Amino acid sequence: MAGLYFAGLLAGVIASLAASLVALLLLASKPRGLTALGGGLVAVPFASWEMEWVVGLVGHTNVPVAVPSVARWIPAILVGCALAWCGLRPARRAAVWLVNLALLWVVPALFISVNYVLGTRVLAGDLQEMLLMSRQILAASLGPDGGALPTVFLAFAVALAGLGIRYVAARRRPGQHSLTLSSR
Template sequence: MSHAEIATERTDESEKRPRGAASSAALGLLIGILAAALGLVPWWISGARLPLQNLWATQVMPGQMPLALLPRSQYEVLTIVALLTTGGAAAGFAIRVWSPVRRRLVTWCAIVGLLLVQVAATVQSFELLGQGLMRGTLAQYYRAGLMAGVICSILAAVVALLLIASKSTVATTIGGGLMAVPFTSWAVEWVVGVVGHTNVPIAVPSIAHWLPAIVVGCALAWCGVRPLGRLAVWVLNLAFLWVIPAVFTAVQSVLGTRVIAGDIPEMVLMGREVLTAALGPDGGAVPTVLLALALGLAGVGIRVIAARRVHSTT
């Protein structure tokens, strides 16, 4: 090959690299945008009406509330967490399955796309909330509290994306454990959005109770136990399955009551009591943790048997 041909080939390669990088960046951005939208779809198909507000300036019917891209209400805090974090997890899962060559570039572009949608939804819904709430210090505290919750949820969505998109099996498994409960809440919102609050099938609450354990069990089976250091991931994910539902229950109980609304010491005390009860032996976490453990061990056993059969045939 002549020097001229070598120079031409190098020039062609250098031209392809920017194009390939631009294409990967565009796909990453698209993944983030679509995943963020997917996370918000259950709320959108439910009608996307801003929930009734205790501090609304005027008396209105539910159907007269404005359309909001996020459900701004203290009663919908856990729904917001589920909608936003599931979007991040979906983007991470897409990158994990795709496994692009420029993984870091795609991941950061996906984060940008995710933030574009989620920040836009946050701004739009808070603008509506600010226009409709009554004036006063209490309303300002209310908006600030909701804003803090949304910001934390968006940050959690980014963390979920990074963990699940990672090349590391350990990181992805941890991300799956963290997302088991929010994903279940998101799935329930899908059902509610499709059939309505009054037509939810009786089996849905029971399925929602066990679904996080199934998700965690499948993640543990995929992770495996070798090297033995991965047993720490098993302990961590089972702890997530024990603690996260209890935290969700405590938060929902505190924010869902009007009796002590605004009384911070009483709200903290109530939250502590509910959390302690939910973490206790009567809280219902033991059966779900045992189910996840059993599924994980069964999955590992199946993988070992399958590997031995493949080895014996070869």
């Protein structure tokens, strides 16, 4: 069992390194769509890291009650801002929107499932039961009662609001510029 546990930890570390390398390459890329995709990939882990920073700063017992509730919405806001920044033109960026919203739905469910199963010491010896529990928790987290739908809707609303603000700002710039030129 110790060898299996070590192999699982090693696989988790390798997967984390691979995901972080992909995120780094996406965030460093020039096309807006790829950069926004990298932002969507790191949104959920970023919220987890933020919670760890808060706990490290104030301690487990001093975390204000509102902090976990607020932290739940941070990935949606980050994804929404990344999508608004990315825009929808050219049309292929719509795929970035779909992938980022799907990541916002799936990644927290994966984290919950893995955390729950690895945190359950009772079933540590029964691999079949652990895999079954993992599938059940993942299915429940992805389902309509899993809580991901409001987060995805918030990200979509933030993205649309950001697009609206960008559109209004772009329309005002030429008008203000021409007013400035005509008043001279």
